[in-house]
Amino acid sequence: MSNPVxxxxxxxxxxxxxxxxxxxxxxxxxxxxxxxxGDPDLTILPRSSCKMxxxxxxxxxxxxxxxxxxxxxxxxxxxxxxxxxxxxxxVADWLAHIGMTEGDLRCGSQEPADLxxxxxxxxxxxxPCQIHNNCSGKHAGFLTLNKHLGGGSExxxxxxxxxxxxxxxxxxxxxxxxxxYGIDGCSAPNFACSITGLARAMAYFxxxxxxxxxxxxxxxxxxxxxxxxxxxxxxxxRACTSLMxxxxxxxxVKTGAEAVFVAILPEQGLGVxxxxxxxxxxxxxxxxxxxxxxxxxxxxxHPAAEALLSQxxxxxxxxxxxxxxPMETLTTGWH
Amino acid sequence: MSNPVxxxxxxxxxxxxxxxxxxxxxxxxxxxxxxxxGDPDLTILPRSSCKMxxxxxxxxxxxxxxxxxxxxxxxxxxxxxxxxxxxxxxVADWLAHIGMTEGDLRCGSQEPADLxxxxxxxxxxxxPCQIHNNCSGKHAGFLTLNKHLGGGSExxxxxxxxxxxxxxxxxxxxxxxxxxYGIDGCSAPNFACSITGLARAMAYFxxxxxxxxxxxxxxxxxxxxxxxxxxxxxxxxRACTSLMxxxxxxxxVKTGAEAVFVAILPEQGLGVxxxxxxxxxxxxxxxxxxxxxxxxxxxxxHPAAEALLSQxxxxxxxxxxxxxxPMETLTTGWH
Numbered sequence: 001m002s003n004p005v006x007x008x009x010x011x012x013x014x015x016x017x018x019x020x021x022x023x024x025x026x027x028x029x030x031x032x033x034x035x036x037x038g039d040p041d042l043t044i045l046p047r048s049s050c051k052m053x054x055x056x057x058x059x060x061x062x063x064x065x066x067x068x069x070x071x072x073x074x075x076x077x078x079x080x081x082x083x084x085x086x087x088x089x090x091v092a093d094w095l096a097h098i099g100m101t102e103g104d105l106r107c108g109s110q111e112p113a114d115l116x117x118x119x120x121x122x123x124x125x126x127x128p129c130q131i132h133n134n135c136s137g138k139h140a141g142f143l144t145l146n147k148h149l150g151g152g153s154e155x156x157x158x159x160x161x162x163x164x165x166x167x168x169x170x171x172x173x174x175x176x177x178x179x180x181y182g183i184d185g186c187s188a189p190n191f192a193c194s195i196t197g198l199a200r201a202m203a204y205f206x207x208x209x210x211x212x213x214x215x216x217x218x219x220x221x222x223x224x225x226x227x228x229x230x231x232x233x234x235x236x237x238r239a240c241t242s243l244m245x246x247x248x249x250x251x252x253v254k255t256g257a258e259a260v261f262v263a264i265l266p267e268q269g270l271g272v273x274x275x276x277x278x279x280x281x282x283x284x285x286x287x288x289x290x291x292x293x294x295x296x297x298x299x300x301x302h303p304a305a306e307a308l309l310s311q312x313x314x315x316x317x318x319x320x321x322x323x324x325x326p327m328e329t330l331t332t333g334w335h
Numbered sequence: 336m337s338n339p340v341x342x343x344x345x346x347x348x349x350x351x352x353x354x355x356x357x358x359x360x361x362x363x364x365x366x367x368x369x370x371x372x373g374d375p376d377l378t379i380l381p382r383s384s385c386k387m388x389x390x391x392x393x394x395x396x397x398x399x400x401x402x403x404x405x406x407x408x409x410x411x412x413x414x415x416x417x418x419x420x421x422x423x424x425x426v427a428d429w430l431a432h433i434g435m436t437e438g439d440l441r442c443g444s445q446e447p448a449d450l451x452x453x454x455x456x457x458x459x460x461x462x463p464c465q466i467h468n469n470c471s472g473k474h475a476g477f478l479t480l481n482k483h484l485g486g487g488s489e490x491x492x493x494x495x496x497x498x499x500x501x502x503x504x505x506x507x508x509x510x511x512x513x514x515x516y517g518i519d520g521c522s523a524p525n526f527a528c529s530i531t532g533l534a535r536a537m538a539y540f541x542x543x544x545x546x547x548x549x550x551x552x553x554x555x556x557x558x559x560x561x562x563x564x565x566x567x568x569x570x571x572x573r574a575c576t577s578l579m580x581x582x583x584x585x586x587x588v589k590t591g592a593e594a595v596f597v598a599i600l601p602e603q604g605l606g607v608x609x610x611x612x613x614x615x616x617x618x619x620x621x622x623x624x625x626x627x628x629x630x631x632x633x634x635x636x637h638p639a640a641e642a643l644l645s646q647x648x649x650x651x652x653x654x655x656x657x658x659x660x661p662m663e664t665l666t667t668g669w670h
Contacts, residue, residue: 013517018614108651182348183656278613279353316443321518
């Protein structure tokens with residue numbers, strides 16, 4: 001956590017109320033550092049920002065094609081979704097399609113972030129199930145791969161073939177030996193890397209092209225799936241969805257818990273990784289938006305960009321009480 | 336936000352995942368600084384941590400006694416409550432008692448943090464109302480004072496007599512001229528001060544004694560009300576409630592949004608104020624617990640203390656995935 005830089009200010013009544021510091025790296029097509037803020041060697045846990053990496057073996061093993069998965073399945077495999085019906089219905093169908101049930105998942109249950117879905121469960125007197133977990137698409141992908149590999153039922157164990165395949169892919173695209181791992185909110189191992197390693201991995205996805213080997217083909221298909229279905233990757237009102245829509249499918253972005261955010265820029269061949277020191281999502285969202293504006297791929301006048309570049313702090317009567325704003329150093333004076 | 340110090344580490348799998356920095360000040364009975372971490376001159380918005388200050392005019396004006404309020408009302412006036420029935424029923428009764436209705440409140444509506452209360456509303460198809468707002472007790476106090484003063488209905492306006500009375504009390508007990516204000520989540524003005532000013536105000540409450548003038552009497556009664564009714568000040572599962580219970584009524588504590596936390600130690604004549612730079616409540620809770628242990632008033636082996644001094648990060652299957660822990664510098668080596 002050495003030498004983070006100021007990234008996002010929170011003001012109320014013109015008074016600086018809170019401040020978020022952090023780190024960010026942009027890697028170019030060759031995996032070199034184009035620009036860094038803070039410590040490019042910082043070890044991080046990428047959390048859900050690396051779901052597209054965890055999904056690589058699903059495709060390059062042949063499991064996805066063997067199961068006849070389409071781009072909507074692949075988008076859900078990369079998703080931290082809201083648990084709305086548009087997410088849970090296809091995951092339930094996917095599980096049935098591969099002969100699995102909700103009970104085969106190992107992600108745990110989670111109340112949907114989607115309020116209509118949440119309220120419908122409460123009104124029906126039903127508890128949320130594992131399909132509502134924001135990671136259920138990733139886990140449906142793990143189960144699909146596991147069926148292909150013939151592994152045991154405990155597919156989130158560190159030494160299980162599914163996770164070892166994920167680790168192998170992770171180390172290849174980050175260009176690093178992972179120094180360790182934590183257990184994620186969904187019980188899967190979450191492999192550590194440097195923030196530069198994560199940005200390098202995103203540059204791998206940005207430069208991957210179909211036909212250039214199984215892994216590059218897998219990476220390219222995952223990026224295409226994410227940008228084709230932004231509503232499946234997160235959901236209405238979420239930054240991932242609104243930013244991908246605002247950039248018209250030219251850039252893929254993904255959030256991770258504890259304020260990680262990544263971006264994949266295929267046209268520029270660039271990868272971006274952000275980590276806010278304190279783990280606050282409002283700050284990682286503002287930071288990635290500012291960097292995407294700086295890179296010229298996000299129009300700062302687009303409503304989705306404006307909402308993150310000068311986010312209103314609205315109080316309980318709807319009054320505008322303050323602002324959440326990224327530092328200018330993230331967007332200007334560095335081209 | 337100059338020179339904050341590391342206060343709370345978040346680890347997962349033994350890897351440092353996030354770090355919270357901040358500031359804290361302990362003031363003695365004379366309002367001097369006993370100990371400071373970070374910048375004691377930092378300007379902060381105390382948010383809900385100063386509700387006991389905002390409640391002073393309710394009592395020292397004579398309004399509370401004129402309305403026949405008891406210690407449960409005074410605890411609710413200082414509360415950021417969960418919106419459970421134990422909070423909303425007495426606030427509704429209080430409003431009726433002074434001839435007011437929910438529509439007279441100006442705090443806005445808020446979904447209860449208390450899950451049974453939240454779910455009951457959803458099942459009944461009812462929207463939350465202003466009485467569910469965590470600040471509804473404070474606002475019932477404002478309305479009670481306003482009735483006494485004969486002010487207009489817009490009692491949250493900055494220049495309204497109710498808020499000017501609050502400002503006068505605020506400046507007296509902080510010992511400072513407030514440099515400005517923000518609009519709080521509940522629409523009331525939230526006056527700025529230095530973090531030392533907030534700690535000094537808490538020392539004022541710690542040393543206030545009944546019979547030593549109207550304001551000291553008011554302060555002493557508010558502290559007694561808070562420690563007598565910890566369940567009213569926050570609610571089940573909340574740090575304010577669990578910490579006050581753990582200290583058997585000897586210390587009052589109060590949280591505020593954006594990671595402010597204060598403590599009032601009447602036996603020691605000390606006041607404490609904490610502000611976490613990034614505004615994250617998990618860190619202000621861990622920090623105040625560590626400082627209270629350092630001050631010798633919180634048993635680190637008490638379950639409520641343990642839960643904050645080495646808070647488990649539990650994932651969605653209940654697995655222990657990490658820890659949220661205050662730095663040792665907050666508890667040791669400074670007596």
